[in-house]
Amino acid sequence: MAKHVPTSRLARGTKLGAVAAGSVIRSRRTRLSMRGRSEAVRAKMAEESMIRTTEQVVMVLGTMKGVAMKLGQMMSVLDLDLVPEEHRERFQQRLAVLRDAAPTVSFGAMRAVIEEDLGRPLGELFAEFGTEPVAAASIGQVYLGVLHDGRRVAVKVQYPGIDAAVRADLKNLAMFRKVLQSAMPWVTPAVLDELRLNMEGELDYLAEARTQQQIAALYADHPFIVVPHAVPELSSTRVLVSEYIDGRGFEEVRALPAAERNRIGEIIYRFYVGSLFTFGEFCGDPHPGNVLLAADGRVGFLDFGLYNRMDTDHVRFEITCLRAAAEDRAEELRELMIQRGVIDSPDEIGAEECLEYVLSASEWCLVDEEIAITPELASGAFLLAVDPRASEFTGMKQQNLPPEHLFSRRADFLTFGMLGQLGCTVNWHRVAREWLYDEPPVTELGKAHHAWLAERPAGRPTTPTTPPAPAARRRAKRS
Secondary structure (H helix, E strand, C coil): CCCCCCCCCCCCCCCCCCCCHHHCCCCCCCCCCCCCHHHHHHHHHCCHHHHHHHHHHHHHHCCCCHHHHHHHHHHHHHCHHHCCHHHHHHHHHHHHHHHCCCCCCCHHHHHHHHHHHHCCCHHHHCCEECCCCCEECCCEEEEEEECCCCCEEEEEEECCCHHHHHHHHHHHHCCCHHHHHHHCCCCCHHHHHHHHHHHHHHCCHHHHHHHHHHHHHHCCCCCCEECCCECHHHCCCCEEEEECCCEECHHHHHCCCHHHHHHHHHHHHHHHHHHHHHHCEEECCCCHHHEEEECCCCEEECCCCCEEECCHHHHHHHHHHHHHHHCCCHHHHHHHHHHHCCCCCHHHCCHHHHHHHHHHHHHHHCCCCCEECCHHHHHHHHHHHHCCCCCCCHHHHCCCCCHHHHHHHHHHHHHHHHHHHHCCEECHHHHHHHHHCCCCCCCHHHHHHHHHHHHCCCCCCCCCCCCCCCCCCCCCCCC
16 A cells, blocks of 8 residues: 655654545645745736736737747736736736737638638538637637437548648747847746647648547546547548537636535546556647636547656556655655656755755645645746746756657646636545545545546556655654
8 A cells, every 4th residue: 555645744743644634634834835935926027027018929920820929828828917917917918919819710711721622612611510610729710510310429620721830830930039038037048849749730631630549539428528520521631520529618607606616626537647657648738728627527628739648667667756846855856856867966066955846836736735726826936936037946957858748848837727716625635635546536526536446447547656765764854
């Protein structure tokens, strides 16, 4: 049986694993690494020069299409509440340009894309087809249709010529890197490389349709998660047809009572983060626009252009690091990262900095108590991890996270940002123990999820974990 995560971060002096975590009442001296520090980050972001530079960034990205939308979506999840009140409205106006900068394309032009790709007139393909788009994707628009067998479908169609435009934009990103970083310092070379690689993948809707089919099958008959089935025979490189989910969007969900928002937040956390540790695969594009609350209470998830599968060894490494961080095993955590190549300059990184860096981003799910996620908490953690203007962790920020882990960390941060926008309060650690320590669930959603896993034809997947290694010695307490 796996050891319980000790409570030393919140109740100093408790021996490692000495008290059953389920019976511990956490001390009110709780100190999350992010608390307090985000004040300093906000102050740095309040600099008028950054606000002015935003205009220049918008001018640059305003000439782009899919890339601008993607960066705008990332910012909308993470950055809004970091800007001081006196600058917020101005910043939101600039951000809205990025987030909503979808091209205006006539229905005739979009219809031509469908008919050219699928090789048949629209009337032969669909019994009904709405001419007004119901949503905008980063590189296309979404329409509603009805198939000849009566199924209602969502039809995502790429803008004409968007593939060439995106590839040109991606080539220009390196040229504009300094301009982007002046207002968004987290747009590092690694982020640009990842964006370049994944935006290329998003241009292939047929590949996305196949991925979506696999995920829909993976989550078939799930009690609270629904992924619409794609229709690959009516999909192509530029057209993706999938079953239509009728549900409430994220803004409506934000207006629901706290208990319902907490339930939805736990579902979002389980889908975007838990899938990695349960199935070894996950969606890399958590975003409010990709979540719907269905009438039956299930949460629907959309858009699988950015999807990743991780080797068992890499998943095990992430679990082992999170355990080490939760248990204050700083020296062991540092050694793990050196061996993996995360830290390639060991002489510059101490064990304490390594531990605090991990906790600044992940402590919210390693603390055994209910944690209220706020936009400030989520954004502060993100900026502490990547923003060079924050003086903390300068050594760690110079290290290069391997690509297989960069993708999962991005998904974590964006999920955290979504939970902040929902204002959820959950004991995230109790949920995470299911995959960190292979423990039985304690929430009602967790029990329903594990009952579903047990009934799946393939049986319950084996979570790629290893027993926690005992710490050689207990470190001195940190102040």
